[in-house]
Amino acid sequence: MKQIIRNILLACVGMATLAACSNIDYNGEHTSDGMFEPNNQAYFYFAQPEDTVLNYSFGVKTADTLTHVVYVPVQLAGNLVDTKQTFSVKVAHGTTAVAGTHYTLNADTLNFAPKAYRAYVPVTLIRANLSEDRNDSIQLVLNLVGSDALGIRFTTSNKVKITFNNVLSKPDFWIVMETYWGLGAFTKNKYRKLLAYYDGNESTIGNILNGTDGTAQGYLYQHVQEVVAYFAAHPNEL
Template identity: 30%
Template sequence: MKKLYYIILGLLVGLVACQENDKTDFDSNGAVYFQVNPSSWSDTRDSIVYSFAGKDGDSQTLNVQVNLMGEAVNYERHVRVVVNSGKTTAQEGIHYAALEEEYILPAEAFSMNIPVVLYNKDPRLEEEAFQLVLDLEPSDDLELGLTARTTVRVIISNVLTRPYYWEDMYMDGIFGPYSRVKHEYCIRKLGRDFPQDSDEYRTNYGIWKAYGKYMDNFFYENYPILDENGLAIEPWL
């Protein structure tokens, strides 16, 4: 049943691609494309914002998902990902580790992750963001899939940013309107940052709901705490 679901999904991908005039040719070997938001196939964003703020250590691994377009097979296939040097402002060895020549799409798999190692070694990350642009390339086994999803941008910084899923997960109702100062206090008081992806947040929704109530009470008892714009952070529950 699960395999049938993914086959149907692959066919739907092709149908939608034609309807959006986002066409590509691929043979029976299949094709691949980036899936920036693993939780929503219809999310066509091409960028991942990654901040080291609130995280320990000087390196982190970011998993970038690649999806298969077509049928799974009973043998491994190779996926090629390269750095687009013309559009990349990040520096290898300073902001990210060198990529492998090829990555493996396992047998019977419809998706896989590209592990991108990011570094927090550059003090400039506290003042500006650097961009790592990755392009999929055809391999001996796989062609390129949806043309609008063969490139992904990773924006690297050491500045707190609002989680990309804040609106989709209705987090205003749990943590109130976002501000960087509120974010900083959440990390200090909770001892952790918001999850990197929406799946983790959704899985632990009950815990984060309790955290939201705790932080609301904190801002109530310590009122007024001013945000980065000089405005008082109002309790929201």
């Protein structure tokens, strides 16, 4: 009986010790492999692994859309601080985009605001020098760059790829609108005008045509007629 009581007391002491240890406050962070890092770290943040490839097409946008800004999310691992925490990026292997021609990026002004866990890398994509007829395979690959004050969280998964083009192809569903809805022969400007009603989302139109939502199909038909009327009044814009 004495031995049982002694074991219970030892167990209680052990639990108390563990509880005390768990309340120790320390600065720093553990990496995925269990190593302790005394400084804060940064990493590209994406909900899914495949999100590390970002695709954008100017082709579905109206002609007055000349640039587009992609905001690449970066997450802080560690402790919030009262001052800005600066990080940088570098253009990595696999990049075919040309700075100033296909994109602009001010890599020297990137930082986490005070008390912020999230920051963004703004990359401005440029439409003017992209082909309208073929996919140029233009892509920009970026790596985060560490410093003495702010390290990099994942050295082996530290890459984001931005691909973009200016191609607009005739969709499969155009034949339905051309034959039965009076939209007429395909032109890029005509299609862009229709896409503008759906924020440039081609799949939305396809889903409506293939779906069973009569109201959505009715609105789509109405938009098609508005496009027809517009180009009847502005044939020089076809």
